[in-house]
Amino acid sequence: MTLQLYNTLKRKKEEFKPITPGQVKMYVCGVTVWDYCHLGHARAAVTFDMVVRYLRYLGNKVTYVRNFTDVDDKIINRANKEKRDWKELAQFYIDDYEKSMSLLGCESPSDEPKASEYIQNMQDMIAQLIDNGHAYAASGDVFYAVRSFNGYGKLSGKKIDDLESGARVEVGETKRDPLDFALWKAAKPGEPAWKSPWGEGRPGWHIECSCMAKALLGDTFDIHGGGRDLIFPHHENEIAQSEGANGCEFARYWMHNGTLDIDSEKMSKSLGNYFTVHDVLKNYDPEVVRYFLLSANYRSPLNYTTQALDDAKKALDKIYETSARVKSNSAGPAADGNPTFAAAQAGSLPSASPAHMWFQKFTDALNDDFNTPKAYAVIFDAVRDVNRGDADAVAAWPRFIEVVSETLGFAGSNADAYIERQTQLATQKSGVDPAQIEQLLADRKAARAAKDFKKSDEIRDQLTAMGVTIKDRPDGTTEWKLS
RNA sequence: GGCGCGGUGCCCAAGUGGUUAAGGGAGCGGUUUGCAAAACCGUCAUGCGUGGGUUCGACUCCCACCCGCGCCUCCA
Numbered sequence: 286m287t288l289q290l291y292n293t294l295k296r297k298k299e300e301f302k303p304i305t306p307g308q309v310k311m312y313v314c315g316v317t318v319w320d321y322c323h324l325g326h327a328r329a330a331v332t333f334d335m336v337v338r339y340l341r342y343l344g345n346k347v348t349y350v351r352n353f354t355d356v357d358d359k360i361i362n363r364a365n366k367e368k369r370d371w372k373e374l375a376q377f378y379i380d381d382y383e384k385s386m387s388l389l390g391c392e393s394p395s396d397e398p399k400a401s402e403y404i405q406n407m408q409d410m411i412a413q414l415i416d417n418g419h420a421y422a423a424s425g426d427v428f429y430a431v432r433s434f435n436g437y438g439k440l441s442g443k444k445i446d447d448l449e450s451g452a453r454v455e456v457g458e459t460k461r462d463p464l465d466f467a468l469w470k471a472a473k474p475g476e477p478a479w480k481s482p483w484g485e486g487r488p489g490w491h492i493e494c495s496c497m498a499k500a501l502l503g504d505t506f507d508i509h510g511g512g513r514d515l516i517f518p519h520h521e522n523e524i525a526q527s528e529g530a531n532g533c534e535f536a537r538y539w540m541h542n543g544t545l546d547i548d549s550e551k552m553s554k555s556l557g558n559y560f561t562v563h564d565v566l567k568n569y570d571p572e573v574v575r576y577f578l579l580s581a582n583y584r585s586p587l588n589y590t591t592q593a594l595d596d597a598k599k600a601l602d603k604i605y606e607t608s609a610r611v612k613s614n615s616a617g618p619a620a621d622g623n624p625t626f627a628a629a630q631a632g633s634l635p636s637a638s639p640a641h642m643w644f645q646k647f648t649d650a651l652n653d654d655f656n657t658p659k660a661y662a663v664i665f666d667a668v669r670d671v672n673r674g675d676a677d678a679v680a681a682w683p684r685f686i687e688v689v690s691e692t693l694g695f696a697g698s699n700a701d702a703y704i705e706r707q708t709q710l711a712t713q714k715s716g717v718d719p720a721q722i723e724q725l726l727a728d729r730k731a732a733r734a735a736k737d738f739k740k741s742d743e744i745r746d747q748l749t750a751m752g753v754t755i756k757d758r759p760d761g762t763t764e765w766k767l768s
Numbered sequence: 769g770g771c772g773c774g775g776u777g778c779c780c781a782a783g784u785g786g787u788u789a790a791g792g793g794a795g796c797g798g799u800u801u802g803c804a805a806a807a808c809c810g811u812c813a814u815g816c817g818u819g820g821g822u823u824c825g826a827c828u829c830c831c832a833c834c835c836g837c838g839c840c841u842c843c844a
Contacts, residue, residue, distance in 0.1 A: 469802090544844075554842090554843070580781075582781085596779080596793045597792090599792075658781055662792085663799085766805085
């Protein structure tokens, strides 16, 4: 099965064929950097990171551009309010974003352009749009004449006349049509401004993406992504600008991730119902968060609840505990000498092998419009095969988990390190003293040695009350886990 | 008001016009264990929002309705 992806433009799944076979050019709308990024931003970043990883796994060379909007009302207002330089403020939140996304396992994009560095490109495109009859200057502003572009609405499925009757669009003094949007805004006092043929000013929001995509990927490229909430007007306007200026198709495939919700409502700054990535990482391991973010189809809404995060942790724990078991059973590198392991590495497992089916089903799932929940099901089929003790399954597991890690971006850490991290985080959260746990375990060990099971069970109950689960190993040692 | 998306077991979440509706979590029974934990085995939706229709047959297609959400204004 070849990769199928849902194209918002066509409203259906279609086979993905890059313009140049083996090479994918992709642009994803990043964030406006005026505050700390929240989990909704993380969902978008993680989604497209997974997409890029999988495209690369399939053997494509991917150029992945994700922008920063660093010229914007919110940034300017906040900078003025806090008496900071707008550029410094933007950079501060860019750093925060990059750090957060990197923690969540997102690889750095090929390019992360900033709007402020493409002012000239924007002026060039605006001039081109005026030449082409799609834009007009009016008292220092330049507007896009929406009705001049007859494809307007093709992405969002909106009809211009319906928009008009919406009547929520304010008629600006200089706009010829209430639907027209700003490409260039005349300078106001206290705002950053650049010289232009239309007077001092700054760009509108949408033009930057058209220009940065053109500069870094060309007039036509393969995939344009972003959050569902950007379909209109942002992406619709990008199409109008780029196709109006360049005279050719802009992006071939449009992909949109669903929103991250709280109580089934979109997490957003304006509603105030958001958690920053920092907030969430105080309580959950980054890999757990990433697991959670990919646990539903990327196009569906995803509801944030502590239970969902707790469930994600349990599921990921189960995967890692399986890895730890495989490692301790095979004593590590010994797996290299196993023919099944070698075959898995080479991707040539016999088709009858259960492990062969994992790889097949896993890629089938992701080929089906990046169906991560279906891929998760395959992982747990593999977990079961391995824990049953099937020798081939055990041998193939390390390679399988490598593929999972390469494509989904989790489960690839050292298992012992992961488990240790969970313990530390849980200890931190609960405030339980590890030394006290060790002491109780030592007492229990003594009681058990003396066959005083009443006492040893009492100690275990005490530990359970503290949230500690213990596991006696055959070698006489005891593991503990805080939940 | 316009456009669009979704309603699947206790929770989360895939999926298909027709033999047994994935997977995770929780629960329950079992194997194992001194007892536990983990793991494994079994069990857990005669039903997939409601009411109609199409069909030999629909949860999957169509219509209506109810409910939730998104966009129409900045928003990943």
